Amino acid sequence: MKKWVAMIGFFGLLIGLSSCGQRNQTYEPEIKTDAKEVKLKVWVDLNQGDYYRSVVDDFKKAHPEKKYDITVIESESGRAQEYLQKDPESAADIFVTPHDRLGQMVESGAVYQLTKYTDEIKQENTPTSVQAATYQDKIYGFPTTSESMFMYYDKRVFSEEEVQNFNDITTKGKIGINLEEAGADFRETPWFMSNGSSLYGENGEDPYGTTFNSPEGVETLTWIANLQKNKNVVPVNADEINALRSGKINAVLSGVWNTEAIEEVLGKNMGVAAYPSADLGNGEVPLYAFQQCNIFCINAFTQYPLDAMALTNYLTSEKVQIKAFEELGKVPSNQMARKNEAVANDPVAEAVIEMTTEEHSVLMPKIPEMNVFWQHMNSLLVDAYKGKIPQTDFPKSLDKLVDEITPEKE
Template sequence: MRRGIAATALAASLALAATACGGSDSGDSGDSADGPVTITWWDTSNATNEAPTYQELVKEFEAANKDIKVEYVNVPFDQAQNKFDTAAGAKGAPDVLRSEVGWTPAFAKKGFFLPLDGTEALADQAKFQPSLIEQATYEDKVYGVPFTTDTLALVYNKKLFADAGVEPPTTWDELKTAAATIKEETGVDGYWGSTSAYYAQSFLYGEGTDTVDATAKKITVTSPEAKKGYETWKSLFDGDGLRKANTTAEAYSAIQDAFVNGEVASIIQGPWEITNFYKGSAFADKNNLGIATVPAGSSGEAGAPTGGHNLSVYAGSDASRQEAALKFVNFMTSAKSQETIALKNSTLPTRDDAYTDQVKADPGIAGYQGVLAAAQPRPALPEYSSLWGPLDEELLAIAGDKKSLDEGLSSAETAIQKLVPDFTK
């Protein structure tokens, strides 16, 4: 494992950082004059499918670093953000957090994350995809090391597409045509869309816009470009070979199940479902899974939101624990560790040298690696991830014909204004 900067210089810099952040008031630091330093890691991954791999890597790290013990805690993802916010505010947070990329600006702004520039954790910075480092950056400082990444893609059933004689579409209009042809030739619906705001984000990128312009501090969700994107999104719920919007609480699982069992030929989905794709009858042969860049809008460009997780270090820990945490983050994000994680969990590495021949033998991982170029980093806006909340509610109403597009987007704009009150409409 690479050591990065000298331990003495690191300890001095961390002591300064800890002083600036007020140190740690979380009680026992885990340090002992004759024992190992103990750090705590909150892992927010799936406890059944992913966590065992991380627990094995923790053991491997401890075996190679006898002076460090890692207390592993699996925290449910949907609870982790609030739990960490509360714990960090009380200066009792874990030393390392598996943080969703969208959490970085808010926690960095509050001073909860340690800047990692020049530390051992980020010693291999040049190995990581630049867009992922950008996503971990707030006000010109890097606050997380990219751990896993994801984006959305058009996933499709190669056999159904071949039986219908159609190629993966590159525009939304081509998708409509392909869906109709697939329905006519095979009897299977060609596409089923989601009402979720996150999944609708690609329609905005395809028109060269977003929900807000963070640089200009302007809400753009009702702009002509955004309306055009959402009009295209809504149009894909009505037509030959296009399934109507599912507005129930079970929509996600219904769409997923229909795809993996060959009842619909294509959907928009992320790589977190790779292992579940293969459990479906349609993909008993993994090579039947097709993965293509999301279709482009009228701008001619295709784009999908970048997701994933970083490993971030708590700024409130004492210097010895921060030093140990930085070593741990460096180990967990190394090429070797990322290769192991990819092979066992079917998640996407964040560094190119982890895409070994063995990793790319998985058609799902190889396919998603091929679409990462279209992934767009989120703006470094602390409130950005929360903007999808109002849109989830309004898009559901629009897709279910409870509100017109104008009504729904106007309501979303009003709700977003409350989240970013210094933005203009």
Template sequence: MNTWKKIALSSVSLIALASLAACGNSKGSESTTSSSSDAKDHKGAVTLWVDPANVASYKDLIKNFNKEYPNIKVTVTQSPNGSANAKQDVSKDPGQAADVFKVPNDQLGAMAEAGYINPLSPSATDWVKSNDISIAVDAVSWKGKLYAYPQDEQSNIVYYNKAKFSEAPKDWADFTAETPIGTDFTNSYNWYPVFLANGTQLFGKDGETVDGTDANTKAGVQAMTWFAQQKANPGVKQLGTALLADLKSGKTQAILDGPWDGSTVKEILGDNFGATTLPTADFGSGSKQMQAFSGVGTLAVNSQSEDPVAASALAQYLSNTESQLALYKANNAIPVSKEAQKDSEVAKDPVALAVIKQVENDTLMPKMPQMATFWNLAAPLIENAYTGKTPATQYQAQLDNFVKSISSATE
């Protein structure tokens, strides 16, 4: 399961970002770049937190890292509660957290505000801008500065059985008329983007405006109405954890999912495997291109690291083109490096191509500290509209309360 899916499904408030001695780095307020020649001869030791399933692939990369940085010892361990909870884990005791850790981009704003991470150095900033696609640069930017190294991108797409149709329908109504499509309306990562596709904004156009959410408009009410309509749509199956099982059994011929399940879906469908971008849909005011949340996986350097030179060298190395391609092959992590996206294997992979194309239509996950509150409140907002627990007469009131709550939250 991917990082943001875990966040959206948890619906549990993360612990407060207390000012635990993390309000700035005693070593300086700006990360040390790893691109200078002196880092090659630097002696040091750092720790790295990554998701449990990816520890082995990162250990392989460290072997290559040590060919260039032979005097930097790296200890790779799994994140205490997974990268989805990086902010929570680091905040418990920043001084004891890893020097470098995997973290989804939507947590960067809160971590920057709390002082758990520092802006990248000018040279590291230039390196990221040169190495990675623009959406990845935007993903790690907060208030005009970069705070982490981008590694991969994710977005929901549609997987489908080519035995059912050689080409996936282009519109949601046509798609669901042809075959049941499996999804999960309890997951706001999947379905909040309907509000965005229908013209509303989440924390403003820039994703950094605390009072910039306008879901409590006509467009938002239309989105809620559309959710309720899907409950009665025989071509939509609420599956939750049975998503892949029902595809395998043939109960569904298509699912809404992300690249994290790409290999499994390929095994299920075999030669009939198909992947495509999300279709268009009419939410009440004409056909609109469906959106997903695009998220970027990043590596951040702990502001309390005892060895920021070694930590920055490691984070940058693990984010370069070669490392991104290695992680793509090992973990299905869709690269964000400009050169990696041109790689021959990536260019012929239907999952990678669908994700890369879908991201062009998506809304980048905001990095506001209020995102923790957003995830907690968005899930029941959508699910209750879908199940009918919230009647249509209460849509406006529910949306008003939702917007007020996330706009006034401190995190």
């Protein structure tokens, strides 16, 4: 989560790197489709190099017909486009990136449209992770994870039935939610979609399709603002672990990055569950979270596109995703990998898998306009919660938000 939130601020840099959707013409690679000696560079996320080097070794053993020289380098996945744009010739042929970078990468001509394995990608991965790897109906990436926030709770306070409903939770105990700080937008924005509003259209790719200023959007913002009156809803952020430890809260909306710390606090009393349902003003609905996927993409300037696709297909295969879960804790996007015993019997993975269904989450949009959205949404939510905006002004405030995040039509 920290990685994803930090990347939001990086979006502004990416805008300047785009050349109005035109491919960078300063470097044109010599494409080698039938080479017997292939040299590839792979960027993987930090602290994951050793694992993927072993995977690459397995790939090389499975393909003795070619001499592969493959280098695996740890890099910051959120900065992949910056590195690609600065020096495409020396950048990695294959790189992992959060899916919400994809629109900007396609628009700037940095990523290769896949010409092979697209049928397998569609058949083998969850529908939402396939959507994450797709932009304007073309597939540019190989899904490797599909994750979401979920809820941790203290089993001594709540039963499995009680954590299914927000009102039951706040009647029985205290829940911690980031409502006052940076990152509130990441957590609460999906609740507008829970109540029927759209962010950049139904599929997140229509820059003119935001309906947060609908009556349903006003209901959602009002519900969030009214949480301030509920003494059992506690604003937390970086202090959420200490809040659990002290008993200030008994449940928290968080993610896999906090599993170890929360398990240390709660031990055998740690429970995990999908987000609860709530009545935001128009009937009981499941509270959504943003679904996030990591995808492996191919550098548009690679000299070896066929070999790069073959290797990436292997890096994201069922058995590699299962092993990545076991060694790195990465929840798979591959549907068969999700049914593997090691994954299916893990309570945290089970909660993530439940959350990454259409009933509980919505894919974070991946169009470049999201940069503008993040600049405005957090302050609106925080100010509404803190009472800095009169509730009578909510319709006007949401009108202003939609106007600010919607580009002018040419």
